[in-house]
Amino acid sequence: MYQSKIAGLGKYVPENVVNNEDLSKIMDTNDSWIQERTGIKERRHIKKGDGNTTASMGAKAANIALERANISKDDIDLIVFATLSPDYYFPGCGVQIQEILDIHTCPALDVRNQCSGFIYGLSVADQFIKTGMYKNILLIGSENHSGGLDFTTRGRSVSVIFGDGAGAVVLTRSDHNGQGILSTHLHSEGKHALELSLKGPSTNHWVPEIIEENPQEDIPYYPYMNGQFVFKNAVVRFSEVIMEGLKANGLDVKDIDMLIPHQANLRISQFIQQKFKLRDDQVYNNIQRYGNTTAASIPIALTEAWEEGKIKEGDTIVLAAFGSGFTWASAVIEW
Structure with missing residues (x-):
């Protein structure tokens, strides 16, 4: 049985910074209220016209992970994409990543386990590598929360918490036993x-x-x-x-x-x-x-x-x- 390891990592967050003071201008909240309950000082939100979507942010993070792993996109055997905020109801973001990155016709799998989605996806990828079915797997977690939040006082208990961004890892077979x-x-x-x-x-x-x-x-x-x-x-x-x-x-x-x-x-x-x-x-x-x-x-x-x-x-x-x-x-x- 093989063992899998993380060979490369990447992240992407939108440039638009939204701090607690910004939110206090559009809803009944303030910096101390938010920090006391959540510890959050600021978050990143997609800005209209910046070209960011759940899939495109995932692609940006994935490119960095692939480069750091020194693995070509043509060597990817499986794409696993975890999100609760896909660009479309269907199809899922996995095939969108395949198109954006121009990856060949490997399988693309979408994981809908919300906050646990990345670890669920990691477990799925790990099993595929352990059994020898696949060698190199691209795993992405990406979210566009700001597109679906209630930015009024009514929704403040939820809306102050969430931000946008993406992270990605490339998993491959480990050459070192136990690593x-x-x-x-x-x-x-x-x-x-x-x-x-x-x-x-x-x-x-x-x-x-x-x-x-x-x-x-x-x-x-x-x-x-x-x-x-x-x-x-x-x-x-x-x-x-x-x-x-x-x-x-x-x-x-x-x-x-x-x-x-x-x-x-x-x-x-x-x-x-x-x-x-x-x-x-x-x-x-x-x-x-x-x-x-x-x-x-x-x-x-x-x-x-x-x-x-x-x-x-x-x-x-x-x-x-x-x-x-x-x-x-x-x-x-x-x-």
Whole structure:
């Protein structure tokens, strides 16, 4: 059985910076309110006319990852694209990436596991490489949240949290025994699915129906989040799935060189850090600058940590995520 490793990383975020003061001009909020609850100072939003979409941002991140991996796009055997905000209802962004990057007729797979999407995609890619079916896989997480948020006071509890951006990795077979992805761990609990959800538009409830039924009232095609309930579940599931990954590999918390959690809320990351008694240099957070970029958050953070020299060969890296579904996941990697 083969082992997979990350051979190249890349990220892309829009140039348009939206800070908390900017949001306070269009809704009843302020910098201290946002930072106290989320830790976020600013985020990036696609700006009309800048040419950015979920797929195009993913392509920009992918080009960087391919170059760093020194792997040609012609050698890619599979594309895996994780997002909750595709450019179209269908087709998915995977085939769009194939067109943008002019990749041959390899398979393209779309993953819809929201905040856990990147780790779910990583697990899928890992299995394909382990079985020998594919050698080189391009995995992308990209989100255009700003195109579907309610930027009024009514939607502030959700809208202040999310940002746009993309991250990508190239996975390939590892030549070194024990180096690469050691294990991945995936979970879901569907009974809480609607506690963090977007009900419309959908095949059950299209936009014209919504407008006709509720011309001035509650609009269900904006995201809904039961914030306190999500937070309480997140801190439990984060802890469980991190420990599951460590135990599966005969490791302990003290063996973690770098924990990269999904950037959902800085308070969640801080809670986990304190619970596991990890130092600041053992946990990487960048939600302060980018907000929650859902499927893109882990690859963006992983790329930045590597670029900043905070990840080195031989390090034990733990990735963990929790989000809508509810879904949660972790991955343990020897770099």
